[in-house]
Amino acid sequence: MKGMMMDRPLSIPAIIDLAAEVHAKTEIVSVATEGGIHRTTYGDIHKRVAQLAHGLRALGVKPGDRVATLAWNGYRHFELYYAISGIGAVCHTVNPRLFPEQLVYIINHAQDTALFFDITFAPLIAALRPKLPEGLTYVAMTGREAMPAQEGLDGLLCYEDLLAGQPETITWPDLDENTAAALSYTSGTTGEPKGVLYSHRSQVIHAMTSVIGASRYFGMGKKILPVVPLFHVNAWALPYSAPISGTSLIFPGAKLDGASLFNLMDTEKVDNSWGVPTVWLGLLNEMNQRGRKPEGLTDVIIGGSAAPQPMIEAFERNFGISVCHGWGMTEMSPIGTFGMLSPEMERLPLDEKVALKVRQGRRLFTVDMKIVDENGRELPKDGVVFGELCVRGPAVASGYYNNEAATAQAIDSEGWFKTGDVAKITPDGFLQIVDRTKDLVKSGGEWISSIDLENAALGCPGVANCAVLAMPHPRWGERPLLIVVPRPDAKPAKEDILAYLATKVASWQVPDDVLFVENIPLTATGKISKLELRKTLKDYVLPSAA
Amino acid sequence: MKGMMMDRPLSIPAIIDLAAEVHAKTEIVSVATEGGIHRTTYGDIHKRVAQLAHGLRALGVKPGDRVATLAWNGYRHFELYYAISGIGAVCHTVNPRLFPEQLVYIINHAQDTALFFDITFAPLIAALRPKLPEGLTYVAMTGREAMPAQEGLDGLLCYEDLLAGQPETITWPDLDENTAAALSYTSGTTGEPKGVLYSHRSQVIHAMTSVIGASRYFGMGKKILPVVPLFHVNAWALPYSAPISGTSLIFPGAKLDGASLFNLMDTEKVDNSWGVPTVWLGLLNEMNQRGRKPEGLTDVIIGGSAAPQPMIEAFERNFGISVCHGWGMTEMSPIGTFGMLSPEMERLPLDEKVALKVRQGRRLFTVDMKIVDENGRELPKDGVVFGELCVRGPAVASGYYNNEAATAQAIDSEGWFKTGDVAKITPDGFLQIVDRTKDLVKSGGEWISSIDLENAALGCPGVANCAVLAMPHPRWGERPLLIVVPRPDAKPAKEDILAYLATKVASWQVPDDVLFVENIPLTATGKISKLELRKTLKDYVLPSAA
Numbered sequence A, B: 001m002k003g004m005m006m007d008r009p010l011s012i013p014a015i016i017d018l019a020a021e022v023h024a025k026t027e028i029v030s031v032a033t034e035g036g037i038h039r040t041t042y043g044d045i046h047k048r049v050a051q052l053a054h055g056l057r058a059l060g061v062k063p064g065d066r067v068a069t070l071a072w073n074g075y076r077h078f079e080l081y082y083a084i085s086g087i088g089a090v091c092h093t094v095n096p097r098l099f100p101e102q103l104v105y106i107i108n109h110a111q112d113t114a115l116f117f118d119i120t121f122a123p124l125i126a127a128l129r130p131k132l133p134e135g136l137t138y139v140a141m142t143g144r145e146a147m148p149a150q151e152g153l154d155g156l157l158c159y160e161d162l163l164a165g166q167p168e169t170i171t172w173p174d175l176d177e178n179t180a181a182a183l184s185y186t187s188g189t190t191g192e193p194k195g196v197l198y199s200h201r202s203q204v205i206h207a208m209t210s211v212i213g214a215s216r217y218f219g220m221g222k223k224i225l226p227v228v229p230l231f232h233v234n235a236w237a238l239p240y241s242a243p244i245s246g247t248s249l250i251f252p253g254a255k256l257d258g259a260s261l262f263n264l265m266d267t268e269k270v271d272n273s274w275g276v277p278t279v280w281l282g283l284l285n286e287m288n289q290r291g292r293k294p295e296g297l298t299d300v301i302i303g304g305s306a307a308p309q310p311m312i313e314a315f316e317r318n319f320g321i322s323v324c325h326g327w328g329m330t331e332m333s334p335i336g337t338f339g340m341l342s343p344e345m346e347r348l349p350l351d352e353k354v355a356l357k358v359r360q361g362r363r364l365f366t367v368d369m370k371i372v373d374e375n376g377r378e379l380p381k382d383g384v385v386f387g388e389l390c391v392r393g394p395a396v397a398s399g400y401y402n403n404e405a406a407t408a409q410a411i412d413s414e415g416w417f418k419t420g421d422v423a424k425i426t427p428d429g430f431l432q433i434v435d436r437t438k439d440l441v442k443s444g445g446e447w448i449s450s451i452d453l454e455n456a457a458l459g460c461p462g463v464a465n466c467a468v469l470a471m472p473h474p475r476w477g478e479r480p481l482l483i484v485v486p487r488p489d490a491k492p493a494k495e496d497i498l499a500y501l502a503t504k505v506a507s508w509q510v511p512d513d514v515l516f517v518e519n520i521p522l523t524a525t526g527k528i529s530k531l532e533l534r535k536t537l538k539d540y541v542l543p544s545a546a
């Protein structure tokens, strides 16, 4: 028997409609690409979203068209999120930090019809243009007065011209909730980026479950600074979860160094801020130098790759900032788990609390998780056994856009998505990511977690950053190699590091060698690029294997 | 173009699965019908929900079957919510306070196959049984030791027997999210109760939107006491919204008088409590007598009928308890609006704050609202014009269960649900219920709001309770009659009340007469029954009309 309830769709533009009505005066503050601070409100931005939607239609954008953005975190990018999805087109956020070849690949693969970009990217776009689809419409996200005088961009349109004179209200089309709304490509950490095509339904459900799972960070009067970019999996849903809950958004623009973030948080009295581990290194540095935290900052939310134990501890112990460690994937919209602790856990001694926070938190509503062995058999959630993590839910990808090969590999026979992550799950529901399948060091019959080793090594004096790679070994199959970036003022010795590690991990897990480097290559989303590292080190041979 | 996301259903049992895993130790505390306090947790109750689900199947309950409950707020009732819906059957919560004829009507109309009842209702059930469907299975919600020794209940089953020996885990069937999950009948304030058939989708969406719209009341560490009964529109979604957000539930059982509520809130350190205006009279009395509020109580949420201005003010001014005034309907799952204020509004002087709170708050996400004139034309949301309120959304009824006549009347040509309420909507989104269409006093060309008049009269010294009815009038069509229950210690004079009102409302709105009564009849959900009042006063003639 069916219920007798209205068949009304979940819809992305309904979020901004609500915010404009119920949270009209709540602010969106942006560091503008043209310089200065731009302030608007949900009430006012709604009018511009409507104008932009009309402007997009005038430009010929049709339902189903992919419209690309290449832009920082700012109000115009936010407007594009709503206007593009609102008229039934697909908002394709492109990561400008990708290699030029990857940008060309992605924009051609998505067959975008228009490309909106921040003026900072004018030279990049001009350089890429010869390889981008013919007939692509180019729009600079600025006003007439700041239009870039870049050669090679003839026919360039101006964002503010698109809006000018358009009506400030709109009646959104009634879209089936499964209509495609947004497209994000994975980070390309393990290979070529793959496209995930979100629907209105998946985005709205995900926004709601993330507010519910992390309710402490959201609500009227709260201010969130997303360091995580709008071009990286919907900035972890914040452009949806903030307005749906009446939370203010503070967009940092292009300047993401520690000092800029500190100042912005300080003046805007940001409550909490979200980003990948690498961005927090800069902020922690800045806080150390100034001997204080930005005023009002109570929480940082860390995800995208493992938050190292020393980083969590530095926030908690030195500055009284509470860390929430989450885990997710582009394929999960992206949040899978959040590290909110129960009140009893919050009362634990700091060490125990930090140990809990090194884990990746607990699942959001609608996210089903299981771990399986190599044969796909489910393993117990006992906190000991680990296996490949598989997930399922209405905000999980059922495949990749125009990529049947990757799709076939990703979905198991029962319809679960195979994450490529190896994990344990504790009886009380905490996820602990052991490693990516591809990064695990398979040494003899045992597996060594590169994440655990990196966590341990980061606690070693003199180590600023590090990475562990599996290296071929004639006897053991693979053995770990530790790559270290020393602190500017330090010259840690290999022997000292290994001796330190021997006190932290089992002896058979201690790396076979340590290499010192000046920089570790990062992916476009700020993760350590083991792919790059492996390429650089393809001729390296472990001393123990020589 | 469709998104490429998994086609996974929203599901009610997924809520209790999540709570059992992520909020395992969060408590459900119940005043037991057998006496004493019963304590359990989401982790433990999950096992009993699984056992009950198996037990229901063993009893022959099939997907689509309606299973009725007649019970107070307690853990077994909560278990039934999940077990019945979880196996694809329909949880039909029946209001034991209805007149016996209405109970008989509803249970026959719903064609329930089983009836679960609290032992307090054994005599009632025995009396009704001859008129209830043949073959109905009767289950007393208690253990062997407390089974009622009531005549006329042969074949009565015992709830705990159903659970005993059943497995403590269950794999829920994969149900289409539009599957019927629950059935509630309207309060019967304006006529015969009508059945609303909720789906898994509507219940889950509504639970999520209500947590988001009232996030302050929910979350780990928070404790909610639902005075609003589980038999009254899903206790305003609390059995879903509390576990989905990790909030503790304190169930008061049968004792809802001021002293019992006060004591329970006080010992359990309840944070917030939800109920209709009439229940708060008792609590306010008790707080006045003790000269304090229950420890920890910060918020009360009032809805179901208009929260009178003096009641809101008493909570806020005398006890520092923040009032949230909401509006809803059985047909809306039921919450339509919530009165959460923005931080700026919270900083207003108390008088202005209270004035804002007399309004019914702002809409939840997914709830679309419009007001229309008699011809169905949309009216502006200017806070001045009023018209019939129409609503739309995935948690709004598309019709009534087995009641085509009522369905046809309720839905307009564009698919909106006509609420039967007359309202204004302010530009900043506040709903103000002027009256029910049926209760408005149509005097000459003007309309007088009975709610406004009642609000004003309740501020008059000596008035404990009151109601305004439209009475026929030869010249004006209708004129207002004020019916007053005096305070126990007071004998207010008609002239004084009318003189007082003349200072509060326009002169043409002042009632034509005042009648004093000892009691005002209430409906089964604690609302003033104007239907009853009208029956009692059918021969009454206004002095001005004589």
Ligand SMILES: Nc1ncnc2c1ncn2[C@@H]1O[C@H](COP(=O)(O)OP(=O)(O)OP(=O)(O)O)[C@@H](O)[C@H]1O
Pocket: A186, A187, A188, A189, A190, A191, A192, A193, A194, A302, A303, A304, A305, A306, A307, A325, A326, A327, A328, A329, A330, A331, A360, A419, A420, A421, A433, A435, A436, A525, A527
């Ligand atoms: N808190 C975390 N701890 C450990 N790993 C994490 C965490 N959060 C995310 N990750 C890693 O990031 C992955 C998801 O990242 P994302 O979707 O951005 O692309 P990617 O996996 O890095 O790139 P690609 O899929 O293209 O190789 C997860 O599968 C996991 O390996």
Ligand SMILES: Nc1ncnc2c1ncn2[C@@H]1O[C@H](COP(=O)(O)OP(=O)(O)OP(=O)(O)O)[C@@H](O)[C@H]1O
Pocket: B186, B187, B188, B189, B190, B191, B192, B193, B194, B302, B303, B304, B305, B306, B307, B325, B326, B327, B328, B329, B330, B331, B360, B419, B420, B421, B433, B435, B436, B525, B527
């Ligand atoms: N805060 C409020 N202020 C004024 N009226 C309210 C408020 N909350 C609810 N109501 C009234 O209650 C109605 C919904 O109540 P419910 O669904 O319990 O049944 P009912 O309308 O009282 O009964 P029936 O529909 O059977 O006549 C609304 O339509 C409205 O008239």
Ligand SMILES: [Mg+2]
Pocket: A186, A187, A190, A329, A420
């Ligand atoms: Mg990946």
Ligand SMILES: [Mg+2]
Pocket: B186, B187, B190, B329, B420
């Ligand atoms: Mg009604």
